[in-house]
Amino acid sequence: MKEVKSSIKKVDGYGLVSGKPVYTDDLAPKNSLVVKILRSPHAFAKIKNIDTTKAEQLDGVECILTYKNVPRNIFTRAGQGYPEPSPYDKYILDEYVRYVGDEVAVVAARDEYTAEKALELLEVEYEILEPVLDFEKSKGSKSIIHPEKDYQSESFVSSDPKNNIAATYEMSIGDIEKEIENSDVVVKDRFYTQAQAHVMMEPHAAYSYMDMQGRLVVVTSTQVPFHVRRILARALGLPIKKIRVIKPRVGGGFGGKQAIHGEPYVALVTLKTGKPAKVYYTRKEVFESTYTRHPMRFDVTIGADKDGRIKVIDVRGLSDTGAYGEHALTTFMVAGSKVLPMYNKVKAVRFGGDVVYTNHPPAGAFRGYGAIQANFAIESAMDMLAYKLNMDPVKLREINMIRENETSPIFKIMGEGREGVDMIVRSCKLDECVEKGAKKIDWENKFKTKKEGKKVKGVGMAIAMQGSGIAKIDMGAATLKLNEDGSFNLLIGATDIGTGSDTILSQIAAEVLNVPTENIIPYSSDTDVTPFDVGAYASSTTYVSGNAVRKAAEKMKEEIIKAGAEYFEVPVEEVEFDGKEIKTKDNKITLQKLAEILYYNENQKQLSATGSYVGEESPPPFMAGYAEVEVDIETGKIDLLNYVAVVDCGTPINPNLAKVQVEGGLAQGIGMAMYEEVKYDKNGRLLTNNLLNYKIPSRVDIKNLEVELVDSYEPTGPFGAKSVGEIGIDTPPAAIANAIYNAVGVRIKDLPITPEKVLKALKNK
Amino acid sequence: MKIALTINNVKKEVEISPSEFLLDVLRRLDYMSVKKGCDTGTCGVCTVLMDGKPVLSCSVLAASADGHEITTIEGLSEDPEFKAISNALLEEGADQCGFCSPGLILNVYAMKKELKNPSEEDMKKYLVGNLCRCTGYVPQMRAIKKYFEVKA
Numbered sequence: 001m002k003e004v005k006s007s008i009k010k011v012d013g014y015g016l017v018s019g020k021p022v023y024t025d026d027l028a029p030k031n032s033l034v035v036k037i038l039r040s041p042h043a044f045a046k047i048k049n050i051d052t053t054k055a056e057q058l059d060g061v062e063c064i065l066t067y068k069n070v071p072r073n074i075f076t077r078a079g080q081g082y083p084e085p086s087p088y089d090k091y092i093l094d095e096y097v098r099y100v101g102d103e104v105a106v107v108a109a110r111d112e113y114t115a116e117k118a119l120e121l122l123e124v125e126y127e128i129l130e131p132v133l134d135f136e137k138s139k140g141s142k143s144i145i146h147p148e149k150d151y152q153s154e155s156f157v158s159s160d161p162k163n164n165i166a167a168t169y170e171m172s173i174g175d176i177e178k179e180i181e182n183s184d185v186v187v188k189d190r191f192y193t194q195a196q197a198h199v200m201m202e203p204h205a206a207y208s209y210m211d212m213q214g215r216l217v218v219v220t221s222t223q224v225p226f227h228v229r230r231i232l233a234r235a236l237g238l239p240i241k242k243i244r245v246i247k248p249r250v251g252g253g254f255g256g257k258q259a260i261h262g263e264p265y266v267a268l269v270t271l272k273t274g275k276p277a278k279v280y281y282t283r284k285e286v287f288e289s290t291y292t293r294h295p296m297r298f299d300v301t302i303g304a305d306k307d308g309r310i311k312v313i314d315v316r317g318l319s320d321t322g323a324y325g326e327h328a329l330t331t332f333m334v335a336g337s338k339v340l341p342m343y344n345k346v347k348a349v350r351f352g353g354d355v356v357y358t359n360h361p362p363a364g365a366f367r368g369y370g371a372i373q374a375n376f377a378i379e380s381a382m383d384m385l386a387y388k389l390n391m392d393p394v395k396l397r398e399i400n401m402i403r404e405n406e407t408s409p410i411f412k413i414m415g416e417g418r419e420g421v422d423m424i425v426r427s428c429k430l431d432e433c434v435e436k437g438a439k440k441i442d443w444e445n446k447f448k449t450k451k452e453g454k455k456v457k458g459v460g461m462a463i464a465m466q467g468s469g470i471a472k473i474d475m476g477a478a479t480l481k482l483n484e485d486g487s488f489n490l491l492i493g494a495t496d497i498g499t500g501s502d503t504i505l506s507q508i509a510a511e512v513l514n515v516p517t518e519n520i521i522p523y524s525s526d527t528d529v530t531p532f533d534v535g536a537y538a539s540s541t542t543y544v545s546g547n548a549v550r551k552a553a554e555k556m557k558e559e560i561i562k563a564g565a566e567y568f569e570v571p572v573e574e575v576e577f578d579g580k581e582i583k584t585k586d587n588k589i590t591l592q593k594l595a596e597i598l599y600y601n602e603n604q605k606q607l608s609a610t611g612s613y614v615g616e617e618s619p620p621p622f623m624a625g626y627a628e629v630e631v632d633i634e635t636g637k638i639d640l641l642n643y644v645a646v647v648d649c650g651t652p653i654n655p656n657l658a659k660v661q662v663e664g665g666l667a668q669g670i671g672m673a674m675y676e677e678v679k680y681d682k683n684g685r686l687l688t689n690n691l692l693n694y695k696i697p698s699r700v701d702i703k704n705l706e707v708e709l710v711d712s713y714e715p716t717g718p719f720g721a722k723s724v725g726e727i728g729i730d731t732p733p734a735a736i737a738n739a740i741y742n743a744v745g746v747r748i749k750d751l752p753i754t755p756e757k758v759l760k761a762l763k764n765k
Numbered sequence: 766m767k768i769a770l771t772i773n774n775v776k777k778e779v780e781i782s783p784s785e786f787l788l789d790v791l792r793r794l795d796y797m798s799v800k801k802g803c804d805t806g807t808c809g810v811c812t813v814l815m816d817g818k819p820v821l822s823c824s825v826l827a828a829s830a831d832g833h834e835i836t837t838i839e840g841l842s843e844d845p846e847f848k849a850i851s852n853a854l855l856e857e858g859a860d861q862c863g864f865c866s867p868g869l870i871l872n873v874y875a876m877k878k879e880l881k882n883p884s885e886e887d888m889k890k891y892l893v894g895n896l897c898r899c900t901g902y903v904p905q906m907r908a909i910k911k912y913f914e915v916k917a
């Protein structure tokens with residue numbers, strides 16, 4: 001292996017660091033109309049009237065959209081597979097507004113100044129309705145957030161809008177009650193996780209124009225160009241073939257760009273005016289008017305025998321999807337399906353609950369979605385069990401966790417929105433991750449040390465698993481095209497959002513073809529030009545799109561050999577291609593020469609090959625996370641001294657980029673565990689709507705992260721690779737909570753873990 | 766109103782409105798390396814050098830830049846220091862989405878001129894205003910330390 005398993009530099013890296021104009025807003029035509037959106041000041045209201053006359057008269061205003069003059073097609077903004085697992089509960093503009101920040105009207109003007117002025121001149125009359133601001137009181141509340149008649153969901157989604165329920169899910173294996181009764185030790189507790197904001201550095205941006213064939217072109221900072229095209233077609237009532245979606249470089253996504261945001265508004269402005277239009281969200285809009293992680297509540301019951309063998313896990317969840325049900329069902333199911341199989345030796349397991357609407361900004365996709373929430377609850381409860389059993393928490397995991405060549409019945413029962421697929425985990429070095437991590441953090445000594453003084457240190461750990469793409473639902477495809485100089489264009493629908501996937505996919509193609517990666521020229525993604533791919537989410541790119549690239553490259557190799565055989569007039573069996581030359585026993589020709597001949601001289605034809613792939617299974621990456629904290633018992637202040645992460649992501653295609661994925665994920669997980677706190681005022685207005693009030697970790701907050709990748713090989717992955725995008729985020733909340741407990745004996749059960757909460761708990765101890 | 770700016774060593778007369786920020790003027794003039802990430806001067810992606818010192822161009826009124834020298838990353842493309850910093854970042858894979866990179870690099874560039882033998886803590890403090898959501902900062906620090914040839 002030359003090209004894979006090698007930490008080469010990113011193919012687009014130099015362009016990025018030298019500030020080339022490559023992001024959406026950098027590329028927007030200079031004469032674009034500037035689109036601005038008027039947003040609701042109320043958490044829940046009905047618009048009685050909007051008077052646009054004054055704004056229309058303003059010089060430079062070209063178009064104003066309200067619920068009265070836009071298509072009324074109900075849709076979901078969530079960029080997921082099809083049929084869509086999220087309820088249809090959103091219009092481009094509606095007469096109801098359902099959270100502070102919801103869209104009321106849209107103006108397009110010659111410049112930003114005029115657009116803002118026009119917003120001020122819009123006169124809106126609202127009938128204020130009673131909002132639902134507490135997700136624990138939403139179900140069956142007398143305020144119904146989605147009273148619209150054409151609310152719909154697919155038959156496999158059980159939503160009940162009359163009771164504010166976007167989705168419900170229940171599963172159960174074995175006799176829960178009996179196993180609890182027969183357990184020697186039982187822990188039972190309630191945990192909460194908060195909304196978390198993605199805070200990708202590039203805000204949401206999009207622009208649109210009409211091409212010369214009268215088709216709508218939308219250029220957008222998105223993770224899911226093909227889903228965007230499909231959703232736009234539905235929302236706008238246009239055939240898919242009339243729309244082209246192009247994704248330039250994306251300045252971070254983390255799931256935050258896995259839905260449509262400003263796209264329908266610029267598109268409509270362009271359709272109505274015939275002119276290019278662009279939108280660039282302010283940071284305030286990103287916070288208030290895009291979406292967050294789903295806040296969740298979990299009631300966890302775990303029973304075990306006195307030797308620490310877990311017999312039963314029972315999890316009841318409640319998830320807050322906010323005003324719209326984007327990813328409502330799937331996030332919730334993943335909370336079960338990406339955590340519970342880790343403890344595959346249980347006799348009984350149950351998972352279920354509701355996903356409810358509230359009048360908060362919507363929740364949606366966010367790295368590790370569902371998994372990180374449930375991981376916090378279950379991995380905290382595991383430690384509580386260990387303490388009750390008087391057992392080392394590491395030992396408890398070792399006794400119960402999944403191992404290589406094992407399976408869990410949950411894989412088949414729970415997928416993402418639908419049934420899952422049966423699978424055996426063929427690569428699982430979780431045991432090695434646990435062992436290595438324990439050594440690195442010096443668990444043996446640090447766990448047992450007697451804790452004294454005003455500043456107390458402690459260690460804690462958690463384990464996690466994710467998946468690699470969504471099995472049997474999500475597919476990716478890739479096309480390779482040989483150029484006359486022997487280089488290859490790699491056209492991929494996969495979406496590099498800063499992960500380095502363009503590089504990784506190029507490496508995979510290069511490895512198969514045995515050519516240097518620099519001879520592969522990747523292009524992603526453009527719905528007119530690149531083959532279909534569901535996009536960057538569910539940790540799918542390396543595994544799903546990577547397998548597609550591998551297949552395309554294998555086909556390309558065959559094509560080259562076939563062309564060589566024709567050229568030398570020998571059977572294909574006698575031809576070899578080593579990456580440079582096409583050879584027979586007595587003859588050889590360079591790839592470059594053959595390409596030249598093929599395109600200019602003899603047997604003239606274009607060589608190209610397409611591969612597509614859908615995962616038959618979704619092999620999980622695994623991780624053990626160890627946190628060392630120091631808690632000041634006088635102030636409650638927590639210092640995260642060190643975080644050790646040992647990860648099994650199969651064989652990394654590019655070890656550097658894989659490592660950085662884990663490091664970036666960890667920092668976000670640490671943010672969720674300790675810093676990132678979403679606050680509302682009593683009317684449901686987001687108080688943490690800027691980077692001053694919503695604190696993501698800064699350079700000084702992240703002290704020491706140690707990431708190690710263990711050697712593993714996933715036979716179904718390209719060159720042994722599994723995914724690595726999400727796994728890094730999962731363990732910090734529980735590991736840090738467990739470390740704090742181990743240091744000072746207080747257990748914080750709601751995130752984020754702030755000094756105030758620790759201090760209060762210490763006082764009540 | 767008209768102001769005089771020297772941008773990347775080129776003198777320019779620029780028509781601006783009194784309320785315009787330097788960031789918007791620079792982007793209007795096609796210096797697209799200068800990014801906008803927030804509304805409150807807190808993310809650092811809009812960093813440029815004004816007379817060699819890093820400033821947040823989203824918080825500097827264009828009018829107050831009158832007569833000053835502005836450097837954006839476009840102006841450093843041939844500079845060996847720029848090449849060394851960016852190469853270190855590329856080698857560590859610390860250029861993820863890249864949106865924070867130009868701002869960070871300009872700040873590292875200025876830090877090298879300003880601080881003699883900074884410790885890791887000094888560096889972190891100097892660069893604390895440059896947020897990054899992709900890398901977790903650690904690979905960036907690895908690269909920057911390498912560039913400074915500071916032993917960890």
Ligand code: FES
Nearest residue numbers: 806807808809823
């Ligand atoms: S744009 Fe965020 S600090 Fe200037």
Ligand code: FES
Nearest residue numbers: 862865897898899
């Ligand atoms: S690399 Fe994406 S924000 Fe820093």
